[in-house]
Amino acid sequence: MSPKRFKPDRDVTEWHGPTVRYDLLKEVTICFVAVLVLVVCLAGVFSSPDDPAITIKSWSATAPIDFLTTAISELDGTSGTATYGPPYTNTAGASQKLGPIGLETLSGTRIPLDTAKDFVINPLLTLPSEPMLDAAITRYQSATAPEQASWDAAYEKAAPSAHFDASDGKLIVRPLAYGPVGLMMSDLLAMAQSGALDGALTSSPRLYGTDYTKPLLFIADGQYLADVATSRNLTGDQWGMMNETGNFPGQAWLWLYTLWYQVPPMNSSSSGDLQVWAIMMLLTLVLALVPFIPGLRSIPRWTRIYRLIWRRHYRSLQSATD
Amino acid sequence: MTITSDTVKAPVERPTWTGRFRVRAVDSLPPEKLLPDHQPAYVASWIYIFGALTLAAFGVVCLSGAIIAIEGPTWWHLSQLGLFVNSLHMWGTEVFFFFMVSHLWGKFFMAAWRGRRRATWITGVLAFVMSIATAFTGYLSQQNFDSEWISTQAKDGINATGGGAFWNVLNFGQMLMWHILLLPLIVVVVIGIHVLLVRKRGVVPPFADNPAAENAFEETS
Numbered sequence: 417m418s419p420k421r422f423k424p425d426r427d428v429t430e431w432h433g434p435t436v437r438y439d440l441l442k443e444v445t446i447c448f449v450a451v452l453v454l455v456v457c458l459a460g461v462f463s464s465p466d467d468p469a470i471t472i473k474s475w476s477a478t479a480p481i482d483f484l485t486t487a488i489s490e491l492d493g494t495s496g497t498a499t500y501g502p503p504y505t506n507t508a509g510a511s512q513k514l515g516p517i518g519l520e521t522l523s524g525t526r527i528p529l530d531t532a533k534d535f536v537i538n539p540l541l542t543l544p545s546e547p548m549l550d551a552a553i554t555r556y557q558s559a560t561a562p563e564q565a566s567w568d569a570a571y572e573k574a575a576p577s578a579h580f581d582a583s584d585g586k587l588i589v590r591p592l593a594y595g596p597v598g599l600m601m602s603d604l605l606a607m608a609q610s611g612a613l614d615g616a617l618t619s620s621p622r623l624y625g626t627d628y629t630k631p632l633l634f635i636a637d638g639q640y641l642a643d644v645a646t647s648r649n650l651t652g653d654q655w656g657m658m659n660e661t662g663n664f665p666g667q668a669w670l671w672l673y674t675l676w677y678q679v680p681p682m683n684s685s686s687s688g689d690l691q692v693w694a695i696m697m698l699l700t701l702v703l704a705l706v707p708f709i710p711g712l713r714s715i716p717r718w719t720r721i722y723r724l725i726w727r728r729h730y731r732s733l734q735s736a737t738d
Numbered sequence: 739m740t741i742t743s744d745t746v747k748a749p750v751e752r753p754t755w756t757g758r759f760r761v762r763a764v765d766s767l768p769p770e771k772l773l774p775d776h777q778p779a780y781v782a783s784w785i786y787i788f789g790a791l792t793l794a795a796f797g798v799v800c801l802s803g804a805i806i807a808i809e810g811p812t813w814w815h816l817s818q819l820g821l822f823v824n825s826l827h828m829w830g831t832e833v834f835f836f837f838m839v840s841h842l843w844g845k846f847f848m849a850a851w852r853g854r855r856r857a858t859w860i861t862g863v864l865a866f867v868m869s870i871a872t873a874f875t876g877y878l879s880q881q882n883f884d885s886e887w888i889s890t891q892a893k894d895g896i897n898a899t900g901g902g903a904f905w906n907v908l909n910f911g912q913m914l915m916w917h918i919l920l921l922p923l924i925v926v927v928v929i930g931i932h933v934l935l936v937r938k939r940g941v942v943p944p945f946a947d948n949p950a951a952e953n954a955f956e957e958t959s
Contacts (some may be wrong), residue, residue: 426851428852428942431780433778435776436779438775447793448794450791451795455798458825458832459829460822460825462829469881469886502903503902519899520897523903524903525903626911626914627910629909632886632890635886650887668835669870689895690899693898704860704864707859722849726780728783
């Protein structure tokens, strides 16, 4: 066998020195008991967070105007979800890109959503038949696109200044030419406040359902969810990815991932998510391939921290030499 | 011609897959390597304990997760005992990552990939990455404000990669199945391979201070 040049960052001289007694099972058992005790103490003293989720019912009751302005943006197709691009819509130019590569576009619109139908019209159609609402929906659906756009725009203009009558709590929206949209929106608000919209958006063709894509997207399109998250230091620019509600530790292991969102160009780029993912995938690959990368694999030898780890070993070598 | 027992050779038995696997397994991992009761004298530092602590914390996480699975995903929101078990699960995860990252840094500064131990390093990194994915799906499966906020934010990153079309973080049912079955299974397999590789190759020796030993090095692979 031909001799091969020794590379200290790749090779080792096999150990033929002394051994010491070692009990693998005992070590693992003691570690398990110690960790269990530690975790029981932490759980007993600090518990864990469980802030209830915001529902459409709670959102529309607490911030009804935000709900209304979001709902009209779902109807007129200007909301975040309506203009998202793949995998929800076919919106042109909405995909994030890395150079010429748009992975969102390549993967296709596999979870197709029509926010006007899925978030507004179809839920309204699940309400018990009511002649005025039925007529409003029929009128809206049979109108031309420019007519619909004109009504939507008028309501979008009026919605932010909507308020509730102090005596009877009735929704008052500035009268503009929004046609049937006024009734549709006020009924959708009433539906949301009753909790029926939560059910309508999660309902499945079968009895059981576990997919919350629609209500979560609807809620996230509003400002209320983000406002609550900001008050709890959970947004991206607050390093929220590694934070947790309350004073609990969160996913601290995501520190590097969230770091990239704080620096340019990722913090302002429309393709920031894809750029951050690309960086993290590259860094993960580098970490996995450290043993093969010259320079990087020499860091342990250069830093000499290993002499601290194996200090007894080197001390014994020194004393043997002396 | 008379046929006798001498003229008919006994057929040579072809080795079976099982037989080959057994021979290779025992060659690679003889019992004294698999369950050692001695180890090299240089294995004498507290840094070595973090590997075992990581495994122990993983055990606590799996155990507490299994209890939650027995009762179902809404149990811990409705009972004090459930909340306590969820707290065990959360804190188990926190200490698991603390121990795992400490183990990783320790092994980095030992250059633990030396001596044909690269696969051990790579499986360790893979275990770390898959553990992050498992923990992430756990946060998505909590059915509370955390999962609501995390899923609606994380979707943008996953969608940007094209993965969101197939792996929908807003789909609770899908994320729960990944969290309690598929990803833990992958983590168990990867950690299992990692531990077997550690047992096969042994603990990496210290950097040699003796140039003579290095000069005598010969390729053994």
